[in-house]
Amino acid sequence: MGFQSRRISPSSGAEMTGIDLREPLDNNQFAAIRQAWNDADGLLVIRDQNISPEQHIAFSRRFGVLQRGEVSQGSLLSQYYLPRHPEIYRVSNKKKDGVPQGREDAGTYWHSDGSWKPAPPMASLLLAREIPPYGGDTMFADLYRAYETLSDRMKDILTPMRAVHSLAKAQETTSYGKDLVGQSNAVVDRYASHPIIRTHPETGRKSLFVNRGFTDNIEGLAPAESDAFLEFLFTHSSRPEILYRHQWRLHDLVIWDNRCTMHYAVADYKQAGDRYMHRTTVRGDAPF
């Protein structure tokens, strides 16, 4: 299989064509895909993948162990997993006989998937199975460049610092946290502390690991100090100069690296049409 990749953004992002994930990949072919993903700073768009859930899961497993939906009592998230395929989380505005076909308004804020967990997921693979004629883009920020475009003095200041990422932060500002804990509005005690400057284990490069959705405070700073620092970092890491805005085509499979990118789902499409996506999520390591 001869496939090609080309850069599609000055920040994270490359497009790969000439590949068919319905066919088995040998180890050399997979290694080439993984290298292209790292070379593209953690964001790879593979076009034209009209693959089954089984093929999506099998390909995703090449990257690592997959997260599985936990059907926990009272959690509204359980309903969004694909029946008989708990590795696939559905994101959609569609309803069938009044039943949601996926999580609506998922990720409508800057975040790195699950950064509030002690071992946040390494990667996510999102497949477009149905898209509106326009709208419903996903924005990606390049967190390598967010780090690299800080002054050397600021890099030094941030290097020893750690930040607390929490689901409670998301719960305050988004509907995601509320769904995760069921109907309750109670703030849940689910959080993790991570270094603000993160070193990628595959590329050895440093990135800025904070996001407005989940990062709550910087350890050891007074609240006003922490808020001011984080506000600067949130703004710095989502500047247009380091963003790529993905306009989905049908059967795009987008693989992003949660260790060096963050993303924002633009929920502007509901007047335009339906959107139906399947996502798999690759587990990460802890600590980092």
Ligand SMILES: [Fe+2]
């Ligand atoms: Fe997300």
